[in-house]
Amino acid sequence: MNHLFENVAYLKGLAEGLEVKESSKEGKLLLGILDTLEEMAEAINEIQEDQEDLEDYVEALDDDLAEIEEDLDLDDDSECDDDIDFMEVECPKCQEVIYLDEDILYDDDAEVLCPECHEIIEFMEEDFCGDDCCCGHDHEDKE
Structure with a gap:
């Protein structure tokens, strides 16, 4: 997600280069939009990191579950039926x-x-x- 930060930094640089000032109505609007974009980029980056952590966690759970199923031999194709009627x-x-x-x-x-x-x-x-x-x-x- 670094490209979002890079794009926001580029836009902020353009605003500085154009000498957009907060004193004008348009300047307030543009600088507010740029600040909001920066906050959104940070939030998206945090969400992506959390998502990656969750994916790792789910993968670990899936591996653990597969081991438990193997240990318990919950295979439906089991040749031995231990159920007593x-x-x-x-x-x-x-x-x-x-x-x-x-x-x-x-x-x-x-x-x-x-x-x-x-x-x-x-x-x-x-x-x-x-x-x-x-x-x-x-x-x-x-x-």
């Missing part, structure tokens, strides 16, 4: 509500004991999956 199940004997890992419900060999009455809770896939099921498990008819 739970299903709410009610014991048919004592009506105690328990929460089970969804994978247990589809494991034919798994036995689930009610923590309240200690009876075995039996499941059928139809209890949890309808025709438009989207749970991700294979529901082909087993004959």
Whole structure:
């Protein structure tokens, strides 16, 4: 922004060379305009410096955020899904509500004991999956 300061200095030099005096109405106007231009050039220079500082700060924040995302592995293409889905199940004997890992419900060999009455809770896939099921498990008819 040095060119603004240079232009204002040049115009002030022209005004001095033309011997513009503050005693005339026109002289007051021209010198006032030149002073205002100088103040505006200083303000613009300060704004530009602040803008450059902000750009550096935002770039540093962006770099820090990228590192955090990398550390947390927030990549949507992650091959490993650590989310565990739970299903709410009610014991048919004592009506105690328990929460089970969804994978247990589809494991034919798994036995689930009610923590309240200690009876075995039996499941059928139809209890949890309808025709438009989207749970991700294979529901082909087993004959």
